[in-house]
Amino acid sequence: MKVLGIDIGGSAFKGAPVDTKTGRLLAERHRVEIKSPCSLRAGVAAAREIARHFQWKGPVGIGFPGVIQDGRIGAVGNLGDVWVGQSGATLFRRATGCPVRLVNDADAAGLAEMRFGAGRGRKGTVILLTFGTGIGSALFYDGQLVPNAELGHIPWRGKPFERYAAASVRKRARLDWPEWAQRVNVYFATVERLFSPQLIIIGGGVSKKSDKFLKFIRAHARVVPARHQNDAGIVGAAMTWEQ
Known part of the structure; x- marks a missing residue:
């Protein structure tokens, strides 16, 4: 399965298409710088730019730096309180025009390492x-x-x-x-x-x-x-x- 993975950090959005069967990036990752805290408008624009960079039309997975429950954003750290209570899945689906799933960013990194990396x-x-x-x-x-x-x-x-x-x-x-x-x-x-x-x-x-x-x-x-x-x-x- 090929999925566009986007990792959101305190200073940038980073993304690339991923082969989820092997854990390999299928292209060089694209990075969009942001300021922290980050406005909703700037964050949505960064995700949109990554999707357009890869001309992406398929599923998108996003690692977000905050508590994620059923696609909704809870407590947030460095990105700012403006994101709290937002339906992140809805925001980024509208931005990219693609189906989107959200997960906590560190949980995402852990999933990768437990399946393909140091924790396997x-x-x-x-x-x-x-x-x-x-x-x-x-x-x-x-x-x-x-x-x-x-x-x-x-x-x-x-x-x-x-x-x-x-x-x-x-x-x-x-x-x-x-x-x-x-x-x-x-x-x-x-x-x-x-x-x-x-x-x-x-x-x-x-x-x-x-x-x-x-x-x-x-x-x-x-x-x-x-x-x-x-x-x-x-x-x-x-x-x-x-x-």
């Missing part, structure tokens, strides 16, 4: 954490997804942990890799106390630079980079049509 065949508790503008998370037990597990919002010193350890914080605070890894270690210690995972998969843009920070990571669980790296969200969004 793994039992027990597996957590995927995407480090970018914020911290997205996907929680699995024996291969089954627990939807909308927003572990980046675990409180730390009165604020969500993602404001302390996201990849965007490393850049903004000008932290070197060991300094940022120390913050991630504090976060991992909390996540491990709560969920006792056997495997932690690191996704998002930093997964392409795992050689710079993994050697500084300390955790009881095995910690590995996402095999699909920053394309996992696109692949997993497309996979919603097989769920």
Whole structure:
């Protein structure tokens, strides 16, 4: 099955056609920059541009950075509260002219990694954490997804942990890799106390630079980079049509 996968982040919409049987992108991904928070008009226009870029007429799967229940958007992080309560499936269907399914963006990345990547065949508790503008998370037990597990919002010193350890914080605070890894270690210690995972998969843009920070990571669980790296969200969004 060929599906257009779109991964929405805090700084861009990224999309590409996906072969959902193999997890392969069928074309070079197309990226549309946005500002965060993002207006409804700008977000809809970005999705429309991606669909037009590929001249797409088939099904579309979208990974959205917020809680998703039956195509409707719940709590939203960096994209902004204007999206809360919207029927995302309806908005993006009108924008693209195609049938659309929505899923939480980190859940999408997790689905891709559990089927085609670092989590394939793994039992027990597996957590995927995407480090970018914020911290997205996907929680699995024996291969089954627990939807909308927003572990980046675990409180730390009165604020969500993602404001302390996201990849965007490393850049903004000008932290070197060991300094940022120390913050991630504090976060991992909390996540491990709560969920006792056997495997932690690191996704998002930093997964392409795992050689710079993994050697500084300390955790009881095995910690590995996402095999699909920053394309996992696109692949997993497309996979919603097989769920």
